[in-house]
Amino acid sequence: MSERRFKDQDGDTWTEFEPGMLRLTERVGGSSLFVGTEDSIDDVKDAHGPLTEIRPDTDVRALLADVLEELANDVLEDYWDATDPTSERIYGKIAHRIRGRALKLREGSA
Structure with a gap:
């Protein structure tokens, strides 16, 4: 069944x-x-x-953390392409915050 x-x-x-x-x-x-x-x-x-x-066997927090990591990597690509210091700071802060959220999700799913 x-x-x-x-x-x-x-x-x-x-x-x-x-x-x-x-x-x-x-x-x-x-x-x-x-x-x-x-x-x-x-x-x-x-x-x-x-x-x-x-799917109760799927940990949604871990999946979301993976998506956030991918998003942070995309933001870092923009960081490396930035040509002015202001954009570099903004992209760097955004990537750092996204990675921080991903880490919190991973800690909660462990």
């Missing part, structure tokens, strides 16, 4: 109870209207927009 869960664009939660079939298991705001409705994955996508798989 599959345990995969998905959020639709409204924030409602769907659970895959057999391959390709979803059951509405939770509504945003706690409403029970339509909870238990079953439909195919394709029909749910068509009616409720794109689905995002809920």
Whole structure:
């Protein structure tokens, strides 16, 4: 039995109870209207927009820290291309702050 869960664009939660079939298991705001409705994955996508798989085994903070590191590297590229001291200072400070946020996220995910 599959345990995969998905959020639709409204924030409602769907659970895959057999391959390709979803059951509405939770509504945003706690409403029970339509909870238990079953439909195919394709029909749910068509009616409720794109689905995002809920992955509790994924550490979002670590993923976000990786994205921030990439952003800091992009800012540092601009730092090296800067031709005036003011721009160099600004790019350097921005990169430093972004890296600091990435470090805090990594410490929180450890």
